[in-house]
Amino acid sequence: MKTVLRKLTIVERQVTLNDAGTTFTLRIRPYRTVDNVIDGVVLTFVDITERNAGQAAILASEARFRMLFEYIDEGFCVIEKLKTAPREPSDFRYLVANPGFERQSGLRDVVGKTIREVVPGESEEWFDIYDTVAATGEPIRFERDLVTRERTLELFAFRFEEEGVSRSAVIFLNISQRKRHEEQQDLLLREKDHRVKNLFSIVGGVVSLSARSAATPAEMATTIQGRLGALAGAHRLIRPRHHVSQPVQRETVLDELIRAILSPYIEPGAAERVVISGPATPVGGDAVTSLALVMHELATNAAKYGAFSTSGGGVHISWTAKKGRLALTWRESGGPIVSGPPEREGFGSQLARRSVAGQLDGRLAFEWKASGLIVRLSAPTERLTP
């Protein structure tokens, strides 16, 4: 009040009554009488409690929206259509863009520039879409490739009024990764479909081929069951593995495969009947089926005429994988005396031979020694895995 009286100015202060929780503007003004004499001060109190609360709320709300703007994952921008002459291609200026804009689009420092300046060469369809939003006010959700940045965006654009001008806002996400996953899923399904179709044709082949050699329906059923069993055994072994470059890769190792196919012939307590020795050799894809088939046919043959047909017989399977070639030997012993090669090649060995030639690009050779059959398989190791 002394200041007011000395300087003859107005002083304004905000005062808060702590117990009542109300805030006032206190204005102190010199009191001038009708005779133009200063005769004290005038104090006016205006209750501004509510006005303050309103302002605080606006500030808080603004801070919240600012936070949202800064931290959301989505890219966000406001664009305004440029005034263009008729027939001139339309363009839009970025007025605002949040940090998410750069993360999602890969475009930097766009504010103040136009779309054509920032991404020259993008499809005209972008402009058609924004033109439609600007003209009709209809919000639109769409998906498009941002070709120059090699990504796919999912966007939502809508029109709104600001400072008496109509502008558009765009919210968007980079969905390239999701797209890739969807494509991979699709690929997987197609591969599955392919395999199922292939299986039908293989089964068709197994049935008609087995019908040729069987004398009775019962023998045919056994032959088919055995062959399908070997194929199923091979399939069980190959477990899907995921790779970045290849969607699915199926692999097992050779000794596991041989053990699985020969398991019907490995009786408990007679472990010496089958001896398997060789370095860990990965096999996958078609090679698994082919090797399973070869092992099955050789075992079936041994059970009928060879080492598995007597109680004392056995098979020694050994292999090496050197200089890019797999060399596998199947050696039977302890079976009936072998009098020489059969008069005509059986279907089983023909099948095994063709499978090795066709699917493994290898060779299968039979040596009919008196002490037991020896079969030698040779194939490039690169054909063992897909």
Added chain:
Amino acid sequence: MIGSSGSDRVFSERENSVLNHACVLVAEDEPFIALDLALAIEDAGGQVLGPAASVKEALALLETADVAGAILDVTLADKDATPIAELLIAHGIPLILQTGVGLPPGMAARFPGLIVRIKPCDSARLVDELAALIGDQPKTV
């Protein structure tokens, strides 16, 4: 090994002369189907070139012998059978394609008259069909 049974002889007697010693190329990488087809061709009195498991192998075999017809699997071990089909068509040799999964894109449009059968196919019927196509061909010396 598995002995020969009476049933093949029945096959042979029934269809012995259908192919009349004609040589047929078989390209098929699936061993069961390849062997069954080869035997069906022999049953019908034909000679088998192959079976080849890959395009490379089939093209190499075609260098060594003249064939009267061919039965090709569309998807072979190395790639699809288009190069073999092209070569055969260029020489006017009849062929039948069989597939479990369909034709590669563009193949049907390029060769509109192509005979395509969906697996599983009965081998004997395929051979009969091919024999009919070969029979329709003008005789070349």
